[in-house]
Amino acid sequence: MSVTNNARGIAEAVAFRAPATAGVRVRGLSDRAVAWLFILPTMLLLLAINIFPLIWAIRLSFTGLMANLPTPARFIGIDNYIDILTDEDIWANFQITAHFVFWTIALQVLVGLGLALLINQKFRGHGFWTTVILLPMMLSPAVVGNFWTLLFQPQIGPFNYLIGFFTGAAPSSFTMIGSVALAPWTIVLVNTWMWTPYVMLICLAGLRSIPDYIYEAAEVDRASPLRQFLSITFPMVLPFLMLAVRFQAIQSFVMFDLVNLLTSGGPGSTTELVSITLKRAAFEKWETGYASALAVILFVTIFGAANIYVKALNKVKQQ
Amino acid sequence: MSAAQSPRPFSEPSPLVRWLAGAVVVLYAIVTILPLVWIGATAFKSQEDAIAYPPKVFFTPTLEGFVDLFTVQTHQSHDFIAKLPPPQTWYEKIARDRDMVIAGPSRVVERFLNSLIIGFGSMLLATFLGTLAAYGFSRFRVPLSDDLLFFILSTRMMPPIAVAVPIYMMYRWLGLYDTRIGMILLYTAVNLSLAVWLLKGFIDEIPREYEEAALVDGYTRLQAFRKVVLPQARPASRRPQSSALFSRGTSMRSISC
Numbered sequence: 137m138s139v140t141n142n143a144r145g146i147a148e149a150v151a152f153r154a155p156a157t158a159g160v161r162v163r164g165l166s167d168r169a170v171a172w173l174f175i176l177p178t179m180l181l182l183l184a185i186n187i188f189p190l191i192w193a194i195r196l197s198f199t200g201l202m203a204n205l206p207t208p209a210r211f212i213g214i215d216n217y218i219d220i221l222t223d224e225d226i227w228a229n230f231q232i233t234a235h236f237v238f239w240t241i242a243l244q245v246l247v248g249l250g251l252a253l254l255i256n257q258k259f260r261g262h263g264f265w266t267t268v269i270l271l272p273m274m275l276s277p278a279v280v281g282n283f284w285t286l287l288f289q290p291q292i293g294p295f296n297y298l299i300g301f302f303t304g305a306a307p308s309s310f311t312m313i314g315s316v317a318l319a320p321w322t323i324v325l326v327n328t329w330m331w332t333p334y335v336m337l338i339c340l341a342g343l344r345s346i347p348d349y350i351y352e353a354a355e356v357d358r359a360s361p362l363r364q365f366l367s368i369t370f371p372m373v374l375p376f377l378m379l380a381v382r383f384q385a386i387q388s389f390v391m392f393d394l395v396n397l398l399t400s401g402g403p404g405s406t407t408e409l410v411s412i413t414l415k416r417a418a419f420e421k422w423e424t425g426y427a428s429a430l431a432v433i434l435f436v437t438i439f440g441a442a443n444i445y446v447k448a449l450n451k452v453k454q455q
Numbered sequence: 456m457s458a459a460q461s462p463r464p465f466s467e468p469s470p471l472v473r474w475l476a477g478a479v480v481v482l483y484a485i486v487t488i489l490p491l492v493w494i495g496a497t498a499f500k501s502q503e504d505a506i507a508y509p510p511k512v513f514f515t516p517t518l519e520g521f522v523d524l525f526t527v528q529t530h531q532s533h534d535f536i537a538k539l540p541p542p543q544t545w546y547e548k549i550a551r552d553r554d555m556v557i558a559g560p561s562r563v564v565e566r567f568l569n570s571l572i573i574g575f576g577s578m579l580l581a582t583f584l585g586t587l588a589a590y591g592f593s594r595f596r597v598p599l600s601d602d603l604l605f606f607i608l609s610t611r612m613m614p615p616i617a618v619a620v621p622i623y624m625m626y627r628w629l630g631l632y633d634t635r636i637g638m639i640l641l642y643t644a645v646n647l648s649l650a651v652w653l654l655k656g657f658i659d660e661i662p663r664e665y666e667e668a669a670l671v672d673g674y675t676r677l678q679a680f681r682k683v684v685l686p687q688a689r690p691a692s693r694r695p696q697s698s699a700l701f702s703r704g705t706s707m708r709s710i711s712c
Contacts, residue, residue, distance in 0.1 A: 167595055168595070170591075171591045171594075172591075173587075175588050178587070178647055179606075179607075181643065182606070182647060185644035188625050189618045189622055192624075193617055251480060254477075257473050259473040259477030262477070268488055269480070271491055275491075279494075283490065283494050287490055292507065292510065294493055294510040297509055375656075376656070383611070387611070390611075390612070390615060393615075411614040411617075414617055415616050418620070434617075435614075438612040
């Protein structure tokens with residue numbers, strides 16, 4: 137295995153170095169020119185749309201700017217950062233966010249991977265039911281947030297009515313959105329409902345990419361179904377699953393729209409994710425400098441976590 | 456190659472396993488779709504039925520909601536409505552029954568069109584740029600490619616709410632504010648990182664021997680990409696990933712700038 141890999145690697149290295157060094161140019165553009173031609177548009181667009189806001193935010197984070205006052209921004213050094221890092225409420229918000237991210241990811245992976253494995257059994261009509269399952273993901277978070285608010289309405293909402301119908305509890309005896317104990321789970325529930333199909337899709341793509349002959353070889357070797365799952369299916373789906381997890385984790389970390397519409401951080405601040413704190417600071421208290429500092433801290437946190445995660449992902453891929 | 460198409464006794468699940476898997480998936484699909492069915496049903500309810508307790512499963516359908524959506528109406532007194540000439544169309548009649556008079560069409564069609572243009576525009580652009588970049592990263596030795604890929608990923612890490620104000624100022628400055636092209640570029644940027652990462656995983660799986668054969672046969676790189684790689688990537692990208700991209704493209708609409 138390693139020998140063939142090596143040979144292939146050398147062959148590739150030769151093949152890719154040849155045009156540049158030996159001048160054996162294939163007709164048309166050189167490989168290097170094609171590579172940059174293909175990559176540059178993407179890089180330029182992302183730089184233009186992303187770097188400017190970042191620099192802007194970093195610059196503002198060292199000032200005490202209040203966007204609603206005419207006074208010019210005053211440089212105050214790292215005061216904003218000190219304020220945030222010593223504020224216990226901010227730490228509480230980070231904990232709430234961690235709870236939200238952990239449980240949405242855990243549930244999405246569990247349900248998403250499970251569904252993908254089941255759908256991959258290719259029962260009759262699996263295409264149709266896959267499409268049905270995908271529907272929640274295709275809605276806009278604005279619609280989802282507004283509509284679940286109505287579904288969760290304690291007096292007239294069908295959700296409470298159904299729960300009451302099956303458990304015998306009075307439908308208006310609990311509120312999914314207004315109760316301190318339930319609200320953190322409500323946002324997890326709705327986010328999971330909306331984004332599980334996404335994890336499922338990517339897992340399904342991973343499952344479909346496993347060639348059948350591997351299973352055939354395993355059958356010939358009399359590997360049990362459990363063994364096949366542990367040695368073939370799971371390792372081959374894992375890179376895809378981890379890709380999905382990373383995108384979902386980042387998205388849940390900066391989640392704003394859905395939760396803002398559902399609970400807007402309430403009751404009290406039990407569902408106040410960091411991005412909701414950010415919005416409150418930026419657009420309700422108008423502490424622009426402070427909010428920018430918080431945004432930078434959030435960015436650095438995610439950046440660091442994602443960096444560690446990508447390293448782990450690369451390790452998994454290499455195996 | 457032909458072995459893959461022929462029926463295989465191996466690795467085919469037994470009928471019982473299939474049936475059970477189907478049952479579980481169908482059950483999940485029904486539970487997950489219930490809220491959507493409820494949304495759909497509520498669209499055809501009258502205002503009273505929509506907020507009735509206990510929630511109404513059976514009701515007489517009405518187009519009230521749709522008339523409200525597509526028209527601008529004013530509330531008038533009974534006497535005023537009695538003096539008006541009788542309603543000409545079915546939708547006027549629905550409005551009159553609730554003491555409303557239709558003043559004109561609403562702007563919802565125009566807005567929906569905006570959504571379509573921005574959604575499809577950004578989806579197409581992100582897929583196009585994403586495929587190119589993914590191919591570039593997958594096939595060539597790009598210096599610092601791991602770092603560049605991580606940069607592409609990192610563009611999603613800024614909370615959208617924090618990005619909104621600087622982008623707004625930048626767009627004012629560039630004259631892109633309140634234009635469709637500006638929105639398309641913005642959503643493309645949002646979707647692009649996902650597109651590059653997903654499509655790269657894909658193109659990695661297409662054996663490069665095909666292209667190399669094409670190159671030997673005298674194709675240029677671009678021709679090989681267009682005539683060998685794209686046709687192979689297409690059937691794949693039509694399935695799961697592309698729908699994932701599409702949904703991202705359409706659902707990101709709610710971030711306003």
